[in-house]
Every structure is written in C-alpha cells, then in structure tokens.
Amino acid sequence: MPPLPHTARVFLLALSLGAILASACVEIDGGAVEARWDLQYGGKDCTPTGASEPLCVRGNRISCERGKVGFVELTLDPLRGSNDPCDRDDTPCRFSCAPLIGTTRFFIPEGDYSISLRIRDPGGNLLGPDDGVAVPAPIVRQVLEGELTNLNVNLIIVQSCDGC
Numbered sequence: 344m345p346p347l348p349h350t351a352r353v354f355l356l357a358l359s360l361g362a363i364l365a366s367a368c369v370e371i372d373g374g375a376v377e378a379r380w381d382l383q384y385g386g387k388d389c390t391p392t393g394a395s396e397p398l399c400v401r402g403n404r405i406s407c408e409r410g411k412v413g414f415v416e417l418t419l420d421p422l423r424g425s426n427d428p429c430d431r432d433d434t435p436c437r438f439s440c441a442p443l444i445g446t447t448r449f450f451i452p453e454g455d456y457s458i459s460l461r462i463r464d465p466g467g468n469l470l471g472p473d474d475g476v477a478v479p480a481p482i483v484r485q486v487l488e489g490e491l492t493n494l495n496v497n498l499i500i501v502q503s504c505d506g507c
Contacts, residue, residue, distance in 0.1 A: 373428075374453060374486035376417055376436075377446040378460065378494040382410045385477070385500040389507030399504035407440035410501035412476070413465030415440050417447065419456040422483070428452060437463070446491070453488050457481040460497055475502025 384405040390397045399405055407413070417436040419427050428451045429436035438445025440462075459481035462470045470476040477500040484492050 369449065371449040371489050373449055373451045374488055374490050374492060375447045375449045376419070376451060376458065376484070376486065376492045376494065377444065378415070378417060378438075378458075379444045379496045380415055380440075380460065380499050381443060381496055382407060382412060382440075382499050382501055384410070384502075384504060386475070386502040386504060389504050391506055398506050405501060405504065407443075409505050411464055411503045411505055412440045412462055412470070412499070412501060414438060414463040414467065415445060415499075416461040416463065417445070418459050418461055419451065419486075420459070420481070422455040422457060424454065425452065449489065451486045453486060455483060455485050457483050458494060460499070462499060476500070 382405045384399045384401055384403055386399065386401060388397045388401055389399050399409065414437050416434070416438070417429055419429050419436070421427070429447075435450060436445075436447055460478045462476050462478060464470055479497045479499075482494060484494065486492050
C-alpha cells in the first residue's frame with residue numbers, strides 16, 4: 344500500500360486530535376439522564392376577542408411561553424438507598440422548557456430510579472394539577488456510569504393559554 348499524501352496525513356492527525364479533545368471535555372462521575380417533552384393544550388378552545396381563529400385548540404401542541412411553562416425538572420427517586428441526586432441547590436436537573444429537551448451532566452450514581460417530571464412557571468414556582476398541569480406517571484430506569492439514560496418523549500398537558 345503506498346504512503347498517504349502529506350495533506351491526508353495532516354487531515355487524519357487533525358481529526359484524531361479533535362476527537363481526543365472533544366472526548367476530554369466531558370467530566371464523567373456517574374450516569375446522565377435525558378428527557379424530551381411536548382406540551383399539549385388541554386383546556387377549552389379559546390379565541391381572543393376580535394380574532395377569527397382560536398389561539399389555542401384542545402389537543403393541539405402549545406409553546407412553553409403560551410402555556411406559561413418556564414422550566415422542566417427531573418426528580419430521581421432511588422429504588423434502593425440514597426437520596427435524589429437532583430435535589431441540590433445548583434439545580435442540575437432543571438431545564439428551560441423551550442428547547443423541549445434536557446440532559447443532565449454525568450453525575451448520577453449508578454442504580455435504579457423512579458424518574459418523574461416537575462413543571463415550574465417562568466418565575467420558578469412549582470406547577471401541578473391544581474394549576475392545570477398534568478405530567479406523565481414516573482418511569483423506572485437504570486442509570487449506569489458513563490451512559491446516557493433516555494426517557495423518550497413525555498407529554499405535558501397544560502390548561503393555560505396565554506393571550507386568552
């Protein structure tokens with residue numbers, strides 16, 4: 344096999360170096376959890392005064408802003424042993440709602456957890472059924488060191504429609 348041209352060797356060296364540096368940027372001290380969510384309007388169709396089309400329609404998607412949701416949090420209830428690793432002052436499991444996805448750092452101790460979502464308004468106040476917010480039931484997942492545990496897509500139902 345003939346030797347690679349100089350430009351190909353430089354390219355491969357740069358690619359290898361980039362891969363090494365990229366992998367060195369993530370601190371791994373446990374497992375991580377990723378959740379995706381989608382908001383659905385669960386209230387009555389609402390049409391603002393003077394509008395010809397409804398602003399929010401029951402069963403349709405709704406934006407975080409329109410649904411008055413600011414943050415989505417994960418709670419991890421260990422099936423055996425210690426406390427919720429997300430129950431910390433630095434809120435490592437709280438995510439802005441708008442990206443519709445949140446991923447923790449790799450800090451969660453290995454184990455089996457009952458994982459659920461909590462919803463907060465833009466001011467950080469906890470929202471629940473009394474506020475017209477419904478989240479899926481907790482799901483049990485195993486978290487392993489160095490691995491990403493995926494919760495798939497979670498449907499959040501909101502009764503609030505900003506602008507109505």
